[in-house]
Amino acid sequence: MSYSREPGLVSIIIPSNNNSAHIEDCLDSLIKQNYKNIEIIVVDDASVDKTNSIVLKWRSRTESMLGTNRIIHCSIPRTIKETGIITIGFFLARGEFIALHHPDDISHPERMQKQVEYLQGNPDVQLLGTNYTFFEDGCFEKQTMATSLQYGSEDIFESFSFGNHCICAGSVMLRGNLFDRLGGLNRSMLETPVYEFIFRCVVLENINAVNIQDILYYRRSKGGNTHENKWADVW
Template sequence: MSFQRMPGLVSIVTTVYNKVPYLTDCLTSLLNQTYSNWELIIIDDASTDGSYEFVMNWLNNNEPLLREGKGICTLRLPRNIGYAGAVTAGMYLAKGEFIAIQDADDLSHPERLAKQVRYMKNNPQIDLLGTNYEVFEDGQPERRMPVFWLKYGEQIGKVYAKGGHCICHGTALLRGKVFDEIGGHTRRIEGAEDYEFIAKVIKPGAKNVENMREVLYYYRKHQLQRSRNYFGKSQHSEHDYET
């Protein structure tokens, strides 16, 4: 018997590792989504700063989630297994027709899910959809800067074919059936799991992935983010922007 996904449901997967300062902003941005048919899956990767307890308190204090009958799934991993393992665990728990990625230190526009789902329903050939986004320095959310590395249409496949990257992983919405077919993120390439996963989704001809040009996500730059461990203080090239 094959796994039956719930039509229209968006399973939002958020992994958390020592992100207490950013969790209220992140979770509030999800609570404020205009698209109502979603579940939230939070995977705590053995945080040591009280992130898991913070999440549980936040959920308990936000009664609208309970009144609306949202599906809330929290999993505290017994040991730290890294981003690839944590996000894949979250995807295994997802019941939705769609799976959305949300990084714990970033924010989503209130209409992010609504607009991505509408696009996916109008374009059944698309398996994974990213969006445009803006970057802000921690503590300066009003000073958001555009990015210029994303690609659109047929250009996306050409970039990935050459080993490049042009979809922001945190903005991704994918069809659950894609995860069922190809599995999750590799643990072989620490620091580039997001690139490898998107490259794995892309089919020959590369017409099954796309970016929306509309800004629907806000990426926070801060000293503790995971990518700085791999790409230095200048930040991963995918987040280059102009002032």
């Protein structure tokens, strides 16, 4: 990095690809966060639908709420897949804290505030997820609880050691200096790069990772798919 991280700032990375149907819902949930010291970074992987135009219109309508240069839109002309666009987001992030967010999903208004407060109060924890629910596309009120989560760092370590996932990647907030030390996602992992990054942090680097029990993240379920143990649902 060629600059110092901005204290208290949360950099929220949204990797997108043809998410025109839901990206605005995602962004609206972030502009409504109680914690206002945020920057929103959308990195788009060569979408061919209206995703980019929707993001640009949303930025022009809302950037006065966050301030100049707090909504960043980076459109990649040729696809580099999830691994590449998330890593670009990491490099663009200026914040003391970095949050991930899936473009189809929604965050609770208190998500960023509660995660920042937890990390500030627990300096030994470097990666923090939250409890979450699935909601049916088109019916937010119809929700299903997550069942695969673990909460304590020891239980999370054991779960990942056996090849399971017990942290919802879209709910993750990590300290920016963790990325500075470890670097981005593994470009050889095309299918589950976020899982591999968290696995590397938890198992290989033995960092403290926990989940908080508050439901602060909502995953959109399409076609009744709530099988969170499948690799496609690591997000």
